[in-house]
Amino acid sequence: MQNSINYWLHFVYYQVLYSSYDTQFNRLKANILTKIFYKIIKFSDPLISYKIAGFDLLLPFSHQLPFILKTYPLYSSNLARLAKYVKQKYEDLKFIDIGANIGDSIAILRKEAEFPILCIEGDDQFLSVLEKNATLFSEVYIIKAYLGECSNNIRGTTIKQGGTAHLRENKVGDNIIEVKKLSNVLKDYPSFFQSKMIKVDTDGFDCKILRGAADFLKSTKPIIFFEYDPFFLAKQGDDGISIFNDLSSYGYKNLLIYDNFGDLMLSANISNSSLLEELHLYFSGRLGHRYCDICAFHTEDNDLFEIAREREIKFFENLRGRKEANNAYSL
Template sequence: MKTVHKIALARAAYKVVHRARAAMGLSDSCIVIRDGVKYELDLSQGIDFAIFLGNLFEPGTRNALRKLVKPSALVLDIGANIGVHSLLLAQLVGPSGRVLCFEPTDFAFAKLSRNLELNPDLAGRVTPFHCFLAEKDDAEVPETIYSSWPLSPQNGLHAKHLGQAMPTNIARARSIDGVLAALANPAVQLIKMDVDGFETEVLRGCSALLRNSRPTFLMELSPYVLDERGSSLEELLSYFAPNGYRFYHERNERLLSSSPEDLRQLVGDGASINVIARADS
């Protein structure tokens, strides 16, 4: 299902919930516990609303992470947003594991920080970075990046995925290789990546990681947002193929074609799928 259709369904459900809560004197703000994690939510936001409805945000990704993440591992959450997957990853790696999470927008990073604050036992396993991952540490940071999916109609939303671009006033650019070098180059077991078209920016800055650790990736694949960023599916694949990676469907782990043309037909314009990129042994 295209994101625009998911948002349309969420907007309809939000209207019902919003009116019911208002009738009881309740606002859109609330704190809930889902799967042992506490969240502060704004129900007018798509991600928050999905959590409120029963942890319905990207259930396929959550299931895949439960299968893929190893206890005590070092894992990366690139495009952490409000921390839904970061906190799950903290549960999965356990007390001796580590999660590095990266979020460039001021809006989402503030929500991520608050959710970490609400879960002190898990927060001790998480290191948040308010940065934009790029090829070099001195790279230019985009002024805004999509990180909000409002459930009330607004001007200036993305025409296809209905996201709202949010400022990156404080974030600076970092490269993954640079971040890991500062930590004495630990081995990375898995990377969850969802950066709305900036994937190749991220990959340009992790050549050493791809060569040495060869971690498993769980990532969004959306050709149209790559094209919007001046990149391409071909460029994305060029970072994985030379390092022995193959793509698998997130849900059933079926091997996918490595042909850009085949993948475009599989995904379709205005849509995305989540894939596992795994290096051959």
């Protein structure tokens, strides 16, 4: 019975994922299956399996990652390439994944290089899936926690949509959520105090988490890969733009900036306030649909920044060259 249910769940999910609208029949089929898809989400959120970076991961039925990867196959691949560059300089690399979700970043990272990963996730649903997926990999450690600028308790709720989750603070209500600083949760995993790369993806708490990790950033000077979304930052009462002055005061100098689909936009010096203000304005008012991912390098890693910049430019030049060749061939 359970196998039959799993079969039909996967059938509906994959049919919707790879729907074709080229004929009237296919459009009708796609519309019917899409209605069934959302009915399933409304009443339940069962787990299905999907191959990410060559690994069969479990994910909630409502998770949109496969749909994103179908349209934007480079999504999150930049994180893995950058981690590979870091690993080449720091052979004993340890990686901290804040907002680990279901563990898709583990799979993407492990496709490129092998190193210990500490995953931090606060949402119960994503945490339970993360724990299952983590069994596929060695040297993966998991902490259940919400991180912030300081260690305290807040009144709030977790808002989830399409495979992402973020905290929303409420001034009233009985739901108390414990928020911790990064250094506090690392006490149980002291070897990760030496992590030379961290990823932060928390839909609006990203800058607060980095400010709360100031002591760690100043002492360890890791490469930082973080989401920068003015829409979600504003919802947390964060101006966002001040994080660049903060990072500069910690010794960070150079940035690689990508759009949220993994395409390299530009590199920048963190002191270029005019450019960063324009970047902030460009992504403001996008309602979370458009944002950027930023990789920040400490002054001590200027050499690594130059290597990463050169290799990323070359990667995208080659990619576009192949696309142009394919287009020319098809003509």
